[in-house]
Amino acid sequence: MTDKLFDDFVKDKLGQHNSGAPMHVWERIREKEKDNKKGFFFFKRFWLTGIVLLTLSGMVYLSWDSVIKHSNQEKLLTTTTEQNNTNNSNQTSTIAQTENDQNKAGLSATNNNTVLEKQDNENTLLTQGPVQQTEAGKNEPVGINNTSHSDVAAPLKIKKQSNALIKENNAEINSQQKIQADKTGNLIHSPVQSSEQTAAKEFVLSFTNMAAYRNSLKDFRIGNVPQRTVGPSCPTVNGPRRNDLYIEVYGSPDYTMRSFSNSANLNNYIAQRRTSEDNRNGFSAGVRIAKNIGEKTLLKAGVNYSQINERLKIVNENEKQITQIITIRTVIRTPGDTLFIRDTTYFEQTGTRYRTTYNRYRFIDIPVIFSYEFGNPEILAFSVNAGPVFNVVSFYRGEVLDTTFNPVKISTAKGSGPNNWRSNIGISVFASFAVYKRVNERLQIFAEPYFRYNFKPVTQSTNFVNQRYTTTGMQLGIRYNLFNEKQRYR
Amino acid sequence: MHRHLFLKINHPILILTDHQLIHGCIKNDQQCQQQLFERFAGKMLTVCLRYAIDRMEAEDILQDAFIKVYMNLSQFKFEGSFEGWIRRIVVNTALKYCQKKKMKYDEVQPEAANVGGIDPSAYTHLNEAELLKLIHRLPEGYKMVFNLHIIEGYSHEEIAVMLHIKDSTSRSQLVKARRYLQNEILKMQKSIAV
Numbered sequence: 001m002t003d004k005l006f007d008d009f010v011k012d013k014l015g016q017h018n019s020g021a022p023m024h025v026w027e028r029i030r031e032k033e034k035d036n037k038k039g040f041f042f043f044k045r046f047w048l049t050g051i052v053l054l055t056l057s058g059m060v061y062l063s064w065d066s067v068i069k070h071s072n073q074e075k076l077l078t079t080t081t082e083q084n085n086t087n088n089s090n091q092t093s094t095i096a097q098t099e100n101d102q103n104k105a106g107l108s109a110t111n112n113n114t115v116l117e118k119q120d121n122e123n124t125l126l127t128q129g130p131v132q133q134t135e136a137g138k139n140e141p142v143g144i145n146n147t148s149h150s151d152v153a154a155p156l157k158i159k160k161q162s163n164a165l166i167k168e169n170n171a172e173i174n175s176q177q178k179i180q181a182d183k184t185g186n187l188i189h190s191p192v193q194s195s196e197q198t199a200a201k202e203f204v205l206s207f208t209n210m211a212a213y214r215n216s217l218k219d220f221r222i223g224n225v226p227q228r229t230v231g232p233s234c235p236t237v238n239g240p241r242r243n244d245l246y247i248e249v250y251g252s253p254d255y256t257m258r259s260f261s262n263s264a265n266l267n268n269y270i271a272q273r274r275t276s277e278d279n280r281n282g283f284s285a286g287v288r289i290a291k292n293i294g295e296k297t298l299l300k301a302g303v304n305y306s307q308i309n310e311r312l313k314i315v316n317e318n319e320k321q322i323t324q325i326i327t328i329r330t331v332i333r334t335p336g337d338t339l340f341i342r343d344t345t346y347f348e349q350t351g352t353r354y355r356t357t358y359n360r361y362r363f364i365d366i367p368v369i370f371s372y373e374f375g376n377p378e379i380l381a382f383s384v385n386a387g388p389v390f391n392v393v394s395f396y397r398g399e400v401l402d403t404t405f406n407p408v409k410i411s412t413a414k415g416s417g418p419n420n421w422r423s424n425i426g427i428s429v430f431a432s433f434a435v436y437k438r439v440n441e442r443l444q445i446f447a448e449p450y451f452r453y454n455f456k457p458v459t460q461s462t463n464f465v466n467q468r469y470t471t472t473g474m475q476l477g478i479r480y481n482l483f484n485e486k487q488r489y490r
Numbered sequence: 491m492h493r494h495l496f497l498k499i500n501h502p503i504l505i506l507t508d509h510q511l512i513h514g515c516i517k518n519d520q521q522c523q524q525q526l527f528e529r530f531a532g533k534m535l536t537v538c539l540r541y542a543i544d545r546m547e548a549e550d551i552l553q554d555a556f557i558k559v560y561m562n563l564s565q566f567k568f569e570g571s572f573e574g575w576i577r578r579i580v581v582n583t584a585l586k587y588c589q590k591k592k593m594k595y596d597e598v599q600p601e602a603a604n605v606g607g608i609d610p611s612a613y614t615h616l617n618e619a620e621l622l623k624l625i626h627r628l629p630e631g632y633k634m635v636f637n638l639h640i641i642e643g644y645s646h647e648e649i650a651v652m653l654h655i656k657d658s659t660s661r662s663q664l665v666k667a668r669r670y671l672q673n674e675i676l677k678m679q680k681s682i683a684v
Contacts, residue, residue, distance in 0.1 A: 003668060005610050007640045010621060010671075014641055017618045019539060021531035025549050026524060029556055315655055317662065352631040352663065 243483055246290040248300070250448070250477025254282040256308045261457075261466045269403050270465065273418075276401060280309035280358070284473060288367065300369040304389070308469060310359040312399055314407060319353035322346055357407065359398025361458065361469075366390045367430055381436040381444075389428040389452060396421055396458075418467075420460045428454045436479065448475040508572045515563050527556060530573060534580045536618075540625055540637045541584035555583040581642055585652060588634065608672045612679055624674050632667035635660050 256279060260270045288302025324346055331339040369387035399407040400419050412423040432450035439445055450473055457466040506514065506525060514522025531552060538548035538555070558579050566575055616624075625633060634653060638644045639660070644652070646660040653660070 002608065002610070006608070006613065006668065006672065009610070009613060011641050013616070013618050013621050014536060014540065014625075016533065017536040017622075018532035019535040021528050022535060022549055022552070023528075025531065025553050025556075026527045028553055029527070029560075030520070032553070032557060033560070313654060315659060317659065351629050352659075354631065 242292045242295055244290075244292045244298075245482045246298075246479045247482060248288050248290055248302070248446070248477055248479045249286075250446075250475040251285040252283060252450070252473040252475040254284050254306065254308070254471050254473035255279075256282055257470045257472075259468050259470070261468070262464055266403065266465060269401075269405075269418075272405055273401055276314060277310050277312050277359075280311050282306065282308040282361075282471075284471075284475075286367070288369075290371065290479070296373045298371040298373065298383075300367070300371055300385070300387075302367060304363075304365045304367050306363045306365070306471065308361040308471075310361070310398070312355075312357040312359060312401070312407065314353070314355040314357075314401075316353040316355075319351055321349045321351070323349065355407065357399045359396070359400070359410070361394070361396045361398075363394045363425065364392045365428070366392060369430060369432075371434075373436075375436075377436070378438060381438075383434045383436070385430070385432045385434060385448070385450075387430055389430045391425045391428065394421070394423055394425050394458065414460060414462065418459065418463060418465045420463060421458050422456065422460055425454055425458060426456045428452050432475070434475075439478075442481045444479040444481075446475075446477055446479055448477075449473070450475055509568070512563055512566060512568075512572065515560060523560060526559075530576050531556070533573070534576060536622070537577060537580050538584055539622055540641065541581075541588060541633070543626075547587065551580070551584045551587050554587075555580040558583060577642070581638070585634070588630065608676060613672075613675050616675070620678075624671055627674060628667055628670060631663050632670060635663040636667040636671070639664050 258279065260273065262270060284304060284306035286302055286304035288300045288304075290298045290300040292298045324344065327343040327345070329341040329343070331341060333339060367387060367389045369385045371383045371385040373381055373383040375381040394412075396410040396412070398410050400410060402408045402418060408417065408419045410419050410421055412421055414420060430450060430452050432448045434446050434448035436444045436446045452471040452473075454469055454471075457463075457468040459465060459467045506522065511522050511526050511529070515526055534555065535548060535552050538551040539545065542548035542551055555576075559576055562579070566572065625636065628636060635649055638649045638652065639646065646657045646664075649655075649660045650657045
């Protein structure tokens with residue numbers, strides 16, 4: 001009852017007590033607000049600048065890309081047109097030269113001469129056949145094969161093929177013309193329009209159309225279709241072979257599960273450990289190299305750093321502290337006669353002691369992981385990964401409770417106490433499932449939930465209490481293709 | 491509406507309601523912010539003084555707490571007492587300050603726990619300043635629990651969560667704190683009598 005009265009008295013007195021508003025604190029708040037506003041403004045401006053820059057660069061990129069595409073298309077069209085003309089002239093000249101050579105070598109018995117004649121319609125005509133010496137001393141064709149090349153837009157290879165066909169056809173036609181010339185005497189201009197010639201012409205045109213079609217395909221691919229939609233590469237006799245070398249950089253928030261096992265009957269001790277220590281989670285980060293060893297399999301190896309955080313809280317309600325107070329008094333009785341009086345008293349205090357220690361358990365490992373990839377690497381790929389993780393070194397900082405519930409520092413020295421931990425936890429097993437999203441030609445981002453099981457506890461084998469950690473986490477990172485060769489053919 | 495509010499706010503004599511003050515502060519009106527500070531800072535300083543080691547620390551807590559109040563005013567849903575809302579922010583800020591000190595060594599005289607309940611006549615003459623001084627002398631753990639339970643009205647379960655201790659610890663700390671204070675009051679009385 002008296003306690004209640006006392007409590008009410010204190011509450012009434014202090015509950016609504018006003019100590020007076022300290023206006024200098026208000027001034028401080030105002031100044032801080034101004035600073036914050038400035039900071040916020042700067043921050044905002046910084047972000048605004050960033051956004052503007054990004055937008056501008058995006059716009060420049062897009063416009064530049066479209067300009068390049070447009071110019072490519074124009075160039076393609078120009079080159080196609082030019083190619084038509086130049087190819088015709090080149091073609092005819094090539095043919096002329098070839099046939100001249102043939103004539104020189106005496107390979108052709110019937111075609112003694114080859115003459116190029118340019119007509120008024122600017123189409124190049126290939127004229128072959130026996131020629132007569134005119135009065136002006138010029139070589140004039142006896143048989144004319146009117147093959148128009150104005151609409152030819154074929155690559156050189158195809159044109160050569162068509163030229164070969166033209167030659168074959170011309171040879172036949174010329175032989176007919178020769179016969180005709182033999183019959184009629186001096187035949188100067190005798191165009192031949194046989195069915196064979198027309199068929200040959202159509203055949204050549206079909207080739208030239210194919211070339212045009214191929215060019216248009218090329219144009220279509222460059223201009224309109226994204227690169228990633230290009231179909232799969234053709235397999236060779238040996239099959240397609242990847243030659244990828246990736247570097248993967250990642251970080252992961254981790255969640256660790258702790259388990260205890262003990263050889264002695266120390267259930268109370270373990271219960272105390274569980275209540276006094278709580279998991280503050282951890283993280284891991286690393287870098288690894290991934291090399292494909294098959295079409296869909298990869299081998300990964302790298303360095304991984306992981307950290308487990310824990311908090312140890314100890315509340316000791318009846319803590320006693322003894323304070324020694326030494327008082328020295330100086331008494332000057334006469335000059336030169338000084339007396340020092342030293343009093344020593346001990347003061348014992350009892351109270352509650354709160355103690356919090358943040359423990360850090362760190363591990364450096366080398367993971368060796370086998371990975372099997374599936375899905376579409378151009379859009380979204382997946383992989384299943386598993387392998388051993390070799391611990392290089394483990395080091396710790398912090399405190400744990402000993403069996404008398406007093407905090408003791410963790411050490412890697414050999415011993416049987418709960419604070420004697422391993423400096424190397426040996427081999428662990430790693431398993432994960434990853435999802436890869438392509439960002440550009442070389443870069444991918446990935447998310448990889450994983451699970452790691454440690455075979456060995458962190459405590460030394462001689463300990464009566466074994467403490468083991470199992471870790472799960474979500475690795476988030478980027479993967480960069482160093483070679484960027486989609487396929488290599490053997 | 492907005493213009494009208496500004497005219498009202500800019501009038502120096504007009505005392506705004508909590509509702510108007512809050513809206514003014516959300517709109518970053520400095521006069522509203524100042525008026526809010528003037529209205530609540532005195533009471534909140536008492537709260538801070540109860541938790542802090544000295545006045546300087548109390549003012550630091552008050553400053554941080556009011557910055558939080560201004561920043562989070564938009565989250566106030568007008569469902570309860572505005573003063574209570576501010577008080578909660580101040581208490582939480584004070585607790586954070588105290589929790590920053592990782593190692594606490596709370597001292598208490600051995601005889602403190604042996605005092606029984608005292609007669610109300612022994613303490614009714616005490617004023618607020620004297621009471622504050624007495625509370626200041628309490629060991630930190632006792633002070634926290636005493637303030638939170640007796641003055642702020644938190645239950646032991648709530649205190650246990652706030653201070654990361656057990657309910658039983660909170661209860662025992664409260665009993666010890668009460669006895670300690672009563673003992674100090676008795677001591678004061680004796681010294682006055684002498």
